[in-house]
Amino acid sequence: MSLRRVLTSIMVVLGLLVLASIGSVAVLTRYFQRMSDGVGLATEGVRLPQDLQAELLNHYRRSVEPSAESPAVQEALISASENRLLLGLDAVTQIALSTEERDLIDGVRQQVYAYFVAEREARRLPTRENLQYTNRALDMAMYSIAFLTYFNVKEARDTEDQAVRWSRNALVGSTALSTLLLLGLAGMLLWMRGAVLRPVIGVSQAMRRFGAGDKETRAPERGPAELREMALTFNEMAATLAQRQEEQLTFLAGVAHDLRNPLAALKMSTALAGSGRNEASPERIQRMLTLVRRQVARLDRMVGDLLDAARIEAGKLELHLEERDAREMARSVVELFEASGQGRELRLSVPELPVPLRCDGTRMEQVLNNLVSNALKYSPTGTRVDVTVSRQQDEALLTVTDRGIGLSAEAKHHLFSPFMRANNARDCAPGAGLGLSVARRIVEAHGGRIEVESQPGQGATFRVRLSLSRPSPPALPWTAGDVVH
Template sequence: MRLRILFLIGAVLLVLLSLGSAAGLFWMSTQFQSRTTSLSESIERVHSAERLALTLFILQIVQEFASIDAPPGVGPPISVDEARRRVLEQLQQIEQYSETAQQRELIASARNRVDAYLRAPAQEKLSRLREAVEATEAVSTANIERARAVRDEAKRGSEVARLIGLVLAVWIVMGAALVLAATRTRIYLPLLSIRRALAAFKSGQRESRVKQVGAPELRELAAEFNDMADTLVSQDARHVQFLAGVAHDLRTPLNALKLSAQVILRAPEPPPPEKVRESLVRISAQLDRLDRMVGDLLEQTRIEAGNLELRLEDCDLRELVADVVELHRPSSQQHQLELSVPNLPVSVRGDPTRLTQVLTNLLSNALKYSPRGGFVRVLLAQSKEEVTLSVSDEGVGIAPDEYEHIFEPFRRSKGSSAEIPGIGLGLSVSRRIVRAHGGDIEVVSQVGVGSTFRVRIPLQRPRA
């Protein structure tokens, strides 16, 4: 699971938990508000019914005082009309709180009994009053029962709310624990492993590698680190091999120079001129070899430092190729050099010195890596988009799995024998030069049959 998906799942999980918590809290607050409102209304209905009964008693008392012609200042301080008005107001107030059919029926019964009491003659007042009060008490009793039911519902709602709160709390804790566990397993521990591997590799433990665990991004990072470590270790091994090869290749011409000089110096008398000339020829050849080796090293150093400079100009590749081939033609009696070029000039925009260096490297390798001799063919061709230069030999050949490796610095074909001189820089330098001209170089080969190196250079202006 990739990091962005993991983060997305974590965010969605937290959002769902937050929404669930908010919805639960909203539901609980709504239920509590509903229960509180219902309980308050039930209590208000009970008080209204009790006030109605009390007002009925007051009305009865006022009517009795009015019937006995009590002197002024004696009896209740309200009139019969005021008492009747209060009874009607209390009755209307009770009717405002009717919710269920049972309450409406009880309230209607109470109104009928109160109306009957108000219309009853004096001799029936007390019996009608008793019926009206009983009706109001029935309303009060029903509301008390309703209030108790609401209270019980509130208790049950409170228990449900506590259960929901507990479930939400567990969900939140489990969600947070799941996110933390996933983060620790998929992100933190792999990052810690990578940091430790980097520290170990930095301290010199070149065998340190990272296990590819965790999120895909971190597994890719671990794979990149392992590849980088393998590359660095391989480069270190190649550098050691390179130093050994350089020491060996330098020792060979130096020994030849030393022997040639000692032959002349230790002779009891000056050797004949022809012997001196032979020694000087050998010395010159070894010096040329040393010069080429040092030149390759310096060239590779400049390229690695990014100091490869091209002096671009319009040049005819036919002339460059012909000059290089003619220069190498006398170098070996065992090889036959064949040259094929177009009849018309092949003009490109490039650095003649660098292009000559590339062709020289390819032609020298063709001669070196075909020790039994044979044909070396140089072919120059031009199309609408590019120029192609091919150098083919009948030498030892190269295995397909080495096609790219031989273009790396200090790498030589496994088929190279110790007698074939070189330190593995010529092809690396040549590819850099060709790519600086906007082209590329490739090889096709068969072990024991020969190799063909093909240089492609586009006709458009190259980038220096």
């Protein structure tokens, strides 16, 4: 379960609900506006027929009843009344909402026209039959107008009832959408509390306890994938820090132990030299001085490895690059260890042609010193250690091969880690476990790499690969006649 996907899904659902709410409000607003317009037109459709009825009665009264006005004035009043009736019919037609209503209005128009014809004939020949015919035409026109009024009243009531139903439906729909939104928000908050907030609090509390010194504390790996990954990362970091602290404590104990041995030897030598009980012979003094030099060299190497490791971890390892021949560096290292081979044969193999490198010569000799020293340290007496310099395409290959105790696959995996030493190595020789780590970082700082091949009991082969330096192009001859542009 991914937090991003869940939140995206929740936001999409809530967004759709919000859009549905907005769309419903817009549709209902438009519908109610139309309903309001329809009710207004229906109301007007009731008023206008009533006005038609009143005007029709007024027209009948003017045409039938005796009038005090002159015939010309009376004719003008009747004509004006007819015009008002025709305009009223046009007004009713314009507000008609349905085809059925238009058909009713057409019927009213025909009845009114029939009344006009009968009324004109009754005025021309005011006989009893014509008057009765005019009255029947008036009744038919009044009845058709009354039916039109009834139709408009019924239509207005239907529109009102429909508006009420839509209003109820809108209320139910809006209540349902609001409830869904509230339930969605409440569900999201509850889910966030249980699936997000609690794991985050768990990780925070684990960090706080770890910072307070509880190195065994671990964060609960639960919740969405991102939070589980964060908790897993913290747990791995905590385990690594705890392991590193344990390794450092072990390293400090080993360093203290390793420092105590040469210091004890130095203390014993100085005590014997200054006891004054017997005059020491020159041979004994020479052996004591040799022992002192050896122990001081061990101390110097251990302190140097510590300082180099500290510089590397701080990112302050400085390289002073220069052009060096790998053969010369290998010869210098072999000559240094030949005098103290301690019963091991040290053999050097170099090519005839130079193997040019652009490197920090001192640092690269330090790497070779470490490899050769380890090879001699872990090789049985009477065996041979080979130091080889060769070229492979564009690379210089520095190889140190011994026939010592060898390394297991697990030991090779952690060989170049700080403070790490194989179990069989601890039994054979003292050390802090920093030399190979420092050597690897020095080689990598030169853009190279260091490799190892080994089997338990069959010795080990360390290879250092570095890029050959390219020769600089020869300088062009320059004379005083040359012009520089």
